[in-house]
Amino acid sequence: MFVFTLCLFLWSWLSSIHGLEFRYHNSMEMELYLKDINRRFPDITHLHSIGQSVEGRELWVLILGQHPREHRTGIPEFKYVGNMHGNEVVGRVLLLQLIDYLTSHYQSDLLVTRLLNSSRVHILPSMNPDGFESSARDCMYTVGRYNKNGVDLNRNFPDAFESNTDRERETEVTAVMDWLKTESFVLSANLHGGAVVASYPYDNSNGGSELQRGQSISPDDDVFIHLAKTYSYSHSEMHNRNNCQDLQDFTQGITNGYYWYPLPGGMQDYNYVWAQCLELTLEISCCKYPPEAELPGLWEANKPALLAYMQQVHLGVKGVVTDSYGKPAQNAVVQVVGRNNLCPFRTDRNGEYYRLLLPGNYTITVTYPGHKALSQTVQIPYGPDAFSALTRNLFLQKSDYSASATTPLPLLCTTLGHTESNSDTLLPGVFTTLLLLLIQRLLLS
Structure with missing residues (x-):
């Protein structure tokens, strides 16, 4: 313990003089x-x-914001995840640099201050x-890509499009799945290497x-296309199509994940389908493990894009759904027609x-057991410029009928929804999934 404390003191002293090294x-x-x-x-961080x-290495998460230790109503939750593939290391470096930048520029830089306050x-x-x-x-090679058990973590999540019920979840994957149950994340990105492109669901x-x-x-x-373009056009090079030799030519620096190559068990699809968190996969360097001399340039190329993407958490509409007793309605189904x-x-x-919605007119429906279905049309402005999505609180009325006024959830959602605690619950097979999707679309059409 003494040695660790001494190391922490020395680190603090050195970093205060030199800043975080590249x-x-x-x-x-x-x-x-x-x-x-x-x-x-x-005051602005919680580890x-x-x-x-x-x-046995800890999976450390640093939270930054005006109230880092707890969620506050109306304040959206955002996350970045790096180094999912162990040998794709630039994301790990850039996220540490981002932490350094956010903490050192809070209260002195208007953009950083507004990001962390909102x-x-x-x-x-x-x-x-x-x-x-x-x-x-x-x-280019794969040494270190997998976890200690030799498993690709980005192929190990439950998949809505196939039955992978016999797959054991790795401890790192289970940790992330459990993490998603504790926070209502709105927007996310995971950082990879080996290409320069912003990839979006489905994979x-x-x-x-x-x-x-x-x-x-x-x-x-x-x-998703808007989010991917936000990153690629805020990046100094990504939007200029093919930035790496012998790779696919990515128009505008973006791609649909499946169009690039099918990827079963991916983290971004899991975030989107089960945790209702829109996530991109950001490929941020041609070389997976580049020489350290290239790191400052990679930071400068990605810094404005990392900040611009964070600001997109304020797209669309947000609010609180209240039941007929004036209490927050938990698990009310909120759908956009x-x-x-x-x-x-x-x-x-x-x-x-x-x-998260682009500017325009939308009809929102809310269904909740014992209450009348609610439908409202909203006109949504562009929220990121104001660092706030449109706020529209919704108030439900008690139903005249004893039956629940709600749309049945598809089996795959209730089986492996993000309120469940068992990470290896069975998914339906492909045929069952297709049948459930057909039933859901008939119910909602």
């Missing part, structure tokens, strides 16, 4: 840095672990610290109606809902 910090150094930041900025890796930001620099520690400094398909012209199209495709999500979006434990 180099690859090992797991112990990263832990020292995060604890030092938490000690130096206690906690969401679990451990196979080898949202709660969660940063997991390394989801796969075991893989990082075993990685080889190589641009997978079972050949249903979502498969269109080689792409797997989600109900929020327009929002014309967007039939595989798992309908629901209010959280505080009765809050968040829907």
